[in-house]
Amino acid sequence: MEYFLQQLINGLTLGSIYGLIAIGYTMVYGIIGMINFAHGDVFMVGSMVSFIVLLALGVTGGSGAFMIIFALALVVVIAMLIASVYNWTIERVAYRPLRGSFRLAPLISAIGMSIVLQEFVRIAQEGRPKPMQPLISGGYELMHRTVAEGGEFTVKISNMQIMIIVSTLILMTVFTMLIQRTALGRAQRACEQDTKMASLLGINVDRTISITFILGACLAAFAGLMFLLYYNVTDFFIGFLAGIKAFTAAVLGGIGSIPGAMLGGLVIGMIEVMWSAYFSVEYKDVAAFTVLVMVLIFMPQGLLGKPEVEKI
Amino acid sequence: MMQWTKDPELQVQHLTMRFGGLTAIGDLSFDAGRKQITALIGPNGAGKTTVFNCITGFYKPSEGMIKLRHPDGKEFLLERMDDFIITQKAKVARTFQNIRLFSGMTLLENLMVAQHNTLMRASGFTIGGIFGSGHFKRAENEAIEKCKYWLDKVNLTERADDAAGDLPYGAQRRLEIARAMCTNPRLLCLDEPAAGLNPRESDELNKLLLSIRDDHNMAILLIEHDMSVVMGISDHIVVLDYGRKIADGTPNEIKNDPAVIRAYLGVEEDENEVAIGNVKVADLVNEGLTVHADVSTRTMPKISAAPKKPVAKKAAAKKAAAKKGGRK
Numbered sequence: 001m002e003y004f005l006q007q008l009i010n011g012l013t014l015g016s017i018y019g020l021i022a023i024g025y026t027m028v029y030g031i032i033g034m035i036n037f038a039h040g041d042v043f044m045v046g047s048m049v050s051f052i053v054l055l056a057l058g059v060t061g062g063s064g065a066f067m068i069i070f071a072l073a074l075v076v077v078i079a080m081l082i083a084s085v086y087n088w089t090i091e092r093v094a095y096r097p098l099r100g101s102f103r104l105a106p107l108i109s110a111i112g113m114s115i116v117l118q119e120f121v122r123i124a125q126e127g128r129p130k131p132m133q134p135l136i137s138g139g140y141e142l143m144h145r146t147v148a149e150g151g152e153f154t155v156k157i158s159n160m161q162i163m164i165i166v167s168t169l170i171l172m173t174v175f176t177m178l179i180q181r182t183a184l185g186r187a188q189r190a191c192e193q194d195t196k197m198a199s200l201l202g203i204n205v206d207r208t209i210s211i212t213f214i215l216g217a218c219l220a221a222f223a224g225l226m227f228l229l230y231y232n233v234t235d236f237f238i239g240f241l242a243g244i245k246a247f248t249a250a251v252l253g254g255i256g257s258i259p260g261a262m263l264g265g266l267v268i269g270m271i272e273v274m275w276s277a278y279f280s281v282e283y284k285d286v287a288a289f290t291v292l293v294m295v296l297i298f299m300p301q302g303l304l305g306k307p308e309v310e311k312i
Numbered sequence: 313m314m315q316w317t318k319d320p321e322l323q324v325q326h327l328t329m330r331f332g333g334l335t336a337i338g339d340l341s342f343d344a345g346r347k348q349i350t351a352l353i354g355p356n357g358a359g360k361t362t363v364f365n366c367i368t369g370f371y372k373p374s375e376g377m378i379k380l381r382h383p384d385g386k387e388f389l390l391e392r393m394d395d396f397i398i399t400q401k402a403k404v405a406r407t408f409q410n411i412r413l414f415s416g417m418t419l420l421e422n423l424m425v426a427q428h429n430t431l432m433r434a435s436g437f438t439i440g441g442i443f444g445s446g447h448f449k450r451a452e453n454e455a456i457e458k459c460k461y462w463l464d465k466v467n468l469t470e471r472a473d474d475a476a477g478d479l480p481y482g483a484q485r486r487l488e489i490a491r492a493m494c495t496n497p498r499l500l501c502l503d504e505p506a507a508g509l510n511p512r513e514s515d516e517l518n519k520l521l522l523s524i525r526d527d528h529n530m531a532i533l534l535i536e537h538d539m540s541v542v543m544g545i546s547d548h549i550v551v552l553d554y555g556r557k558i559a560d561g562t563p564n565e566i567k568n569d570p571a572v573i574r575a576y577l578g579v580e581e582d583e584n585e586v587a588i589g590n591v592k593v594a595d596l597v598n599e600g601l602t603v604h605a606d607v608s609t610r611t612m613p614k615i616s617a618a619p620k621k622p623v624a625k626k627a628a629a630k631k632a633a634a635k636k637g638g639r640k
Contacts (some may be wrong), residue, residue: 183424183431190414190425196414200368201426202399202495
């Protein structure tokens, strides 16, 4: 029971990160019907930029709490800004010219952009992993089991985990409000349903699509920072696996559905952690992708996706 | 001199639209008067929807000029503008033959989307919107008031929070007009608004259109096949056949025009052959399946170059139907 609780917390943390990335996939798919395979690498860029800025600021775990918070706020802003510029540029140069072309073209272009980003970072920042001193330490003991009760075990939640879960919650709430309540969100949903009609109502579709990429990049950059702080390491290749997992999450939740992406992220994170905890760590990726295959076979529209109805 | 030539809202001059070697519209000129309902009629495939597509920026015309004149003297050359700019700046709104509501969004949201530009400006491009600035709140409230007004006008107030896709057909048609009106247009282009409506609904539609013209000082451009609607409410009728204007005048003049009667009722085979210079590929696409029935009744050259889309769809549907039948 205690062991399970601990895994639940770990799964929630990992799932939050996947969920944040998955939203980027699902939003882009919703609006232009393509998978932005470079999105995982935008996440990587976010984490890399965070690493560089933290290094430049010179904050360590030993700095004061105020200093750390200030540094993190600065890092979030810079990472989001730079990741946004990357994603915006990618859309501009690699996807927009291909929008009228056949469906496979932007997909291939996306894979190309993914490789470009990876190689660019590998060359610019060297290929080896970049370790970092833990910045946020400490935590709370939630439960303690003694030897007499069946083996020594402590359920802990670290400050880092609390931060990830809480900030993800806040970010997702703000984001949902943005989509549901603001004119921008309405325009985005309108473009999702009928691009031509939206433009006839005076909506600048190109700009709306650009904003979608920017929003996705902001969430991915935030996830990148969280990843860096949680694992205290980053390299040029993290975007690939995390990207594929987040993509799986988006499909699992129902691609095109934003709450679906959040839920899918949590489920994938949970499966991965539970599998490592109870079965084997080596096969955790296998477990996650098996879920993808199962979903595609038995539930192609995903958990919260709408099934496509064709009127005859 | 007719009112529409004296003070036109819309001037179309020498409009020509070619698709490859086919001329869908040939040298079409007409005016649509301010505060008037102008009907664009003609047999299927005459090029009516293509005219709409040129006005609203879907197509760039091969030749000609489309000028919109606002009452304050501003003039816009629509053939040079992008589609969303036409709505934003020149203030042209449009509906389609098939219903294109955002079916997953509520009625209210559908009308709010139409006021996107006003709201975006008021919200400081969303940043103010997130933090709930007072300016944005006020703008949003005004927008909601406007939605309420139009929902009331089309008798859909009590369904404001339902998904647009759940409405019955006639109500969806009315909502489309309400949404178009929410963009604050000067010119409203309606493509067959009465199609599929029952007599009572089409009567309501007439009243709605007349009220839009009179209470909101709108110019309306209307494509319609239902002659009771056309003759009942329009001030000015332009008749097209094979992409060319064959008549232009008041409803009474049109009713008795021999060229119109010939186009609608048809003539002897040999005489008809003469008029087949230009085939309208675009309209085959636009008017979808309905046109095919019509094609067979008229002597038309074979259209091998026509886009395959509607035909392919039809064939696929047939195939599917055959499969289903076969399994049974």
